[in-house]
Amino acid sequence: MQLEHKDNVSPVLKDGIKNYLIDIDGTITDDIPNEExxxxxxCLPFPDALETINKWYDEGHIICFFTSRTEAHREVTEQWLQKHGFRYHSILMGKPRGGNYHWIDNHLVKATRYNGKFTDLVDKEVVIQVFKD
Incomplete structure (x- = not known):
């Protein structure tokens, strides 16, 4: 793993390494609600998602699945990821449902909306919200 740990301090990402937070339902597989x-x-994984995420993992990037599935669904989720060969570092369960996420951090945060296919990421200029001076 491309992290450096020192005396119970949060790990530090090495230069060029990204920390990917990736949704599960509707992003790497069919959109399955917690009620089902x-x-x-x-369900089956989207092949391009499996290939791309494992490529990122192999390149040393950090893969964390961030899902609206609840803790009650952790075991079936971990078994499914393992069964289909996803390589990852962690899973965060219980993400609120809905689509209006806004991450505030003192570090640069990049977001990519999944739109039907995993491909290489490219740079694109977009309008973002920032704090008023």
């Missing part, structure tokens, strides 16, 4: 957990074990 029986589908979580049998």
């Amino acid at each position: 957990p029986e589908r979580m074990a049998t």
